[in-house]
Amino acid sequence: xxxRTPLRILKRLAVTLAFTVPLAAxxxxxxxxxxKKRAPKVYIDCDSCDIEHIKTEITxxxxxxxxxxxxxxxxxxxxxxxxxxxxxxxxxxxxxDFQGTDDTIRYFSNKTDTYDEIRQGIVNTxxxxxxxxxxxxPIGRRLDVTYAPPQKPVLGPDKWKFWVFNxxxxxxxxxxxxxxxxxxxxxFSANKITPNLKLKLGVEADYEGDRYVYEEETTTxxxxxxxxxxxxxxxxxxxWTIGAFLGISSSTYENVRLKIKPEPAIEYNLFPYxxxxxxxxxxxxxxxxxxxxxxxxxxxxxxxxxxVQESLSVSLNVKEKWGSVxxxxxxxxxxxxxxxxxxxxxxxxxxxxxxxxxxxxxxxxSRIHDQLNLIKGEATLEEILLRxxxxxxxxxxxxxxxMSYTFGSIYSNVVNPRFGSMGGGTISISMN
Numbered sequence: 001x002x003x004r005t006p007l008r009i010l011k012r013l014a015v016t017l018a019f020t021v022p023l024a025a026x027x028x029x030x031x032x033x034x035x036k037k038r039a040p041k042v043y044i045d046c047d048s049c050d051i052e053h054i055k056t057e058i059t060x061x062x063x064x065x066x067x068x069x070x071x072x073x074x075x076x077x078x079x080x081x082x083x084x085x086x087x088x089x090x091x092x093x094x095x096x097d098f099q100g101t102d103d104t105i106r107y108f109s110n111k112t113d114t115y116d117e118i119r120q121g122i123v124n125t126x127x128x129x130x131x132x133x134x135x136x137x138p139i140g141r142r143l144d145v146t147y148a149p150p151q152k153p154v155l156g157p158d159k160w161k162f163w164v165f166n167x168x169x170x171x172x173x174x175x176x177x178x179x180x181x182x183x184x185x186x187x188f189s190a191n192k193i194t195p196n197l198k199l200k201l202g203v204e205a206d207y208e209g210d211r212y213v214y215e216e217e218t219t220t221x222x223x224x225x226x227x228x229x230x231x232x233x234x235x236x237x238x239x240w241t242i243g244a245f246l247g248i249s250s251s252t253y254e255n256v257r258l259k260i261k262p263e264p265a266i267e268y269n270l271f272p273y274x275x276x277x278x279x280x281x282x283x284x285x286x287x288x289x290x291x292x293x294x295x296x297x298x299x300x301x302x303x304x305x306x307x308v309q310e311s312l313s314v315s316l317n318v319k320e321k322w323g324s325v326x327x328x329x330x331x332x333x334x335x336x337x338x339x340x341x342x343x344x345x346x347x348x349x350x351x352x353x354x355x356x357x358x359x360x361x362x363x364x365x366s367r368i369h370d371q372l373n374l375i376k377g378e379a380t381l382e383e384i385l386l387r388x389x390x391x392x393x394x395x396x397x398x399x400x401x402x403m404s405y406t407f408g409s410i411y412s413n414v415v416n417p418r419f420g421s422m423g424g425g426t427i428s429i430s431m432n
C-alpha cells in the first residue's frame with residue numbers, strides 16, 4: 001500500500017479522532033502520560049483563534065508557547081470570501097525532527113455559521129493536518145480514524161447569482177448629569193464576488209449628538225455623514241486587476257454638501273493573488289474626477305468646483321513564522337495645482353527575535369497640503385474642542401512601540417477557566 005494514501009484520504013474525508021482507552025484503567029493513565037511526553041510539540045500562530053478550545057478538543061499533542069521549541073508550527077491566516085464568510089488557511093511547517101514535512105489545508109466558513117461552528121471547523125481541520133506528524137510518534141498508535149460517509153448533496157441553481165446582502169442598524173446612548181451622548185448608524189451592502197469579478201456596493205449613514213452642561217449653560221454638538229461607495233474589479237490573471245471606484249458623500253465635519261467621485265483604477269500584485277493570505281505587494285493607480293459642492297464658503301472662496309485627482313499607492317503585507325510586516329505608501333495630487341497634494345506612510349512590524357522575546361512597532365504619518373474643503377474664517381473654541389469641523393494642518397502621525405518577553409515552562413497544555421480569563425470573577429454571555 002502506498003504510504004501517502006492515508007494522508008490523501010485524511011485530507012479529503014471527514015475525520016473524527018479519539019483516544020482509545022483500555023479497559024484496564026490502572027495501566028491506562030501511566031501509558032497515556034508516557035506517550036504524551038513524546039507527542040509532537042505544536043505552536044499555534046493565530047491571533048483570532050480560540051486557543052483554549054483547541055487545547056481542550058485536541059489533546060494528543062503538546063502545546064508550547066515558544067515557536068522555536070515547536071516541532072510543528074501552525075500559521076493560521078484569514079481572509080474574507082465573496083459570500084460573507086471566511087477562508088482560513090492553515091500552513092503546517094515541520095521543525096527539528098519534522099523538518100521538511102510541510103502542508104497547507106484550507107477551511108471555509110459561511111456567513112451564517114455560529115462562533116461555535118467556526119471554531120469547531122478550525123479544530124477539525126487542525127486534526128487532519130496534524131496527522132502527518134502524530135502518525136510518526138508512538139502516541140499515533142492510540143488514535144482511531146473514523147470515516148463518516150458524506151450525505152449526497154442536493155444542488156440546485158443559485159437563485160441569488162452570487163449576490164450577498166447585509167443590512168445593519170445600531171443606536172448608542174449614554175449619559176450622566178452634565179454629559180449625554182448618542183449616535184445612530186445605518187449601513188446596507190450588496191456584494192457579488194466570483195473568482196474574476198469583484199462588485200461591492202455600500203451605503204452608510206451616521207449621526208452623532210452630544211450635550212454638555214456647565215454652570216447652567218448647555219452646549220450641543222451634532223455631526224452627520226452620508227456615504228455611498230462602489231467598487232468594480234475584474235481580474236486579468238494572477239497579477240493584474242482593472243476596475244473603478246465610485247464615491248458619493250456628504251459630511252458636516254468635512255464641509256461637504258455633496259461630492260461625487262468616479263475613479264478608474266488598475267492594480268498589479270507582484271505575488272499571485274492565490275498567495276494573498278501570506279504575502280502581497282500591490283501597486284495601484286487611480287484617476288479621479290471629483291465634483292463637489294460645499295456647505296460653507298472655503299478658504300479658496302469656493303462654493304463648488306470640479307477637480308481631477310490622481311493617486312498611486314504601494315502596499316506590502318507579509319505574514320511568516322518569524323512574524324509579520326505590513327506597510328503602505330500612497331500619494332495623491334490635484335492636476336490643476338500640483339502643490340495641492342498628500343503623502344501617507346504607515347505600517348507595522350512584529351518580530352519573534354529570540355526564545356520568548358517579541359518586539360512590535362506600528363506607526364504612520366501624513367504630509368497634508370490638499371485641504372480644499374476648509375471653511376473660510378476662524379474656528380470657534382467650541383468647534384475645536386467638540387470637533388465640529390475639520391481644521392487646517394500640514395501633517396498628522398502616530399507611533400506605537402512595544403515588546404514582550406516570556407520565560408518559564410515551555411508547555412501550555414493546561415486549560416483552567418476558573419474566575420474567568422482575568423481572574424476577576426466576571427460572567428460573559430455570548431449569543432450567535
